[in-house]
Amino acid sequence: MRYHLTTAALAATVAFAAPAAATDLEVTHWWTSGGEAAAVAELAKAFDATGNKWIDGAIAGSGGTARPIMISRITGGDPMAATQFNHGRQAEELVQSGLMRDLTDIAEKEGWKDIVRPSSLLDSCTLDGKIYCVPVNIHSQQWLWLSNAAFEKIGVPVPTNWDEYVAAAPALEQAGIIPLAMGQQPWQTSLAFQVLVVALAGSDVYNKVYGDKDADLAAGPEMAKVFEAADKARSMAAKSNVQDWNQATNLVISGQAAGQIMGDWAQGEFAVAGQVAGEDYTCLPGLGVNEVIQTGGDAFYFPVLKDAEKSAAQATLASTMLAPETQVAFNLKKGSLPVRGDVDLAAANDCMKKGLDILAKGNVIQSPDQLMSADSLTQVNDLFVQFFNTPAMSAADAQKTFASIVAAAD
Template sequence: MRYAILAAALAASVALPRVAQATDLEVTHWWTSGGEAAAVAELAKAFDATGNKWVDGAIAGSGGTARPIMISRITGGDPMGATQFNHGRQAEELVAAGLMRDLTPIAEKEGWKNFIKPSSLLDSCTLDGKIYCVPINIHSQQWLWLSNAAFEKAGVAVPKNWDEYVAAAPALEKAGIIPLAMGQQPWQTSLAFQVLVVALAGPDGFNKIYKDKDAEFAAGAEMAKVFDAADKARAMAAKSNVQDWNQATNMVISGQAAGQIMGDWAQGEFQVAGKVAGKDYTCLPGLGVNEVIQTAGDAFYFPVLKDEAKSAAQDVLASTMLSPTTQVAFNLKKGSLPVRGDVDLAAANDCMKKGLEILAKGNIIQSPDQLFSADSLTQVNDLFVEFFKDPKITAADAQKRFAEIVAAAD
């Protein structure tokens, strides 16, 4: 839904002078899983090293839970020093209301356009020619994470693509293994669907849906194949009774489940658990069908503050987040790719290297967050929550409703 911005809160602020005075700065985010917490610690350590202090404002749950709280605080006159959003359209109303700082001066001073790659990341932080956020990583959704031990127990080879994975489901179930782990947070089911779109309808099909809002394509034969695959995924995940995404990831780590469709942030959980890519688990970008990297990810926005020292600290934090050292340390823990194209990632594991190779080839797409409004994405989320919970909803019925959402999307 849209968040109404009170007219009284819309006054644009004048630039404040910056003073070199260390201070505490509250940073809100929704990174609370084991891997995420380890990554956040790297950001906090880097910022604290500047003489300032990172005051952690973690909000348990997902972005869908945290964003309304963050927005309410900002519009209610109680802004934090910095806040996480996904780079895209999630904060555009706050920006339009004059409640977020214009970072263009520091971006131009440090030459962000010269090293943030791909350029679409910074474009997603830009409104009316001004830069309002710091993209900190590249997160791609298009991954299938597989437990090598689960397939060994079931007596089948680790799949190389989606079709082989689906074919292995009966043997997995016979061995007492849940084929597909999936949590019940609304975004997880729509994420799985989006991944299936890219894998089975290809990047062009994805763009027809999310970029072009092509309702005719959404209702057509190519998308019918995607909905049939979603129906199979629903059956494979029928016994996956967990809520959070990292709980589903832990099912794969423990071998209770064979696989999970999830973004590359799942790597952080495997790493915390001491699992080794290529040995303990296998990762298939694009479900082993269409190897594509989605240029989604996380960004930090900086609300307008009246405190001069805290405003100065915001500049320091923005700069620190993009430093080469911080980019490497944070992203190795997070499982994501750096936004800087000039850093050394020799320590990257097998899965991260796959992502870097795909990125280097230019096989990229934008994320739905960058293409659909928050309203439209909420409607998609609601549809797939219902679809995955209710087997009585046929794939054809879901496709018809999805096409209607696409037709009205903004």
């Protein structure tokens, strides 16, 4: 994929047909950390510039907390105008129930299929040939974030891969530094495991286990090595007693922890703290072992509304979110990559440039949300919450349970 920008493209703006009077649209999402708030403000600013008004409906907590609230409102007859979900199957039942607006006419008019890259993002918005959401970014989980100051304190070079990082853990602990920062939200432990799968077992194993639901492979020796690594990660994170992901990121920013396995959205927190990639912190895509970008991320769905003015404003918001200027401003703050392949990211930091390079090479995988149902992923999340919080649970026992979940997954 090429990310470039001509002078004409930079100057171009999307022409919006502003309604006669400003229309308020409530938009729900779970972006509440410092970096996330700065990013969502760019979406709001772009929409407000069309003559409408973004009414922010942020829900504190993670997607696991917010999604049930969003779904309950939509199914209960109190829909918002637009709502965030992750790329994948999270809104599938709402679409099948006729509760989500069909955006196909807008998508065809604006040529979304020609500008959204990779195409799997728009595929995740498509059901029975119709498009129901607007992908706004590409988020990848496959990152290890390291505090340069923490390793300087123990006199060890900043690691370049997972093995070097694990080897430094004893010295970090002796210096009173938490080797691995990890919050207690259920998805965080599952995310760490998924990253270990791709980095240490490879993309093919990941795709066969999560995509093909290969239970034999999930129970086999290749995955056993991943569970052994997860056991080490569990030990390294034993003294990390924070709850939210951004609290764990702040442990790295402050040097209280040496590293964190987290998605590229962590960059937003480093940016808010005034830290510079390559100077204050180091990022290792694929744990420095297997450099891959996951093509997950965020998308916005638009519940069906009876109000004609609000419906017209929904169309304007959908267009605004994919406008080149919006894509650049939002993703630079979010730490994610744009879904458009024709925008300029000259201002990207070192870590974002690494991501762009990997994406350009085509080293991509789909997110778990695109491969497994929400119910199956909830079972996986629950398993790893138990594993990371129960030292007596062996890696072998966890693998056995995981294989049984994969066997029954859809």
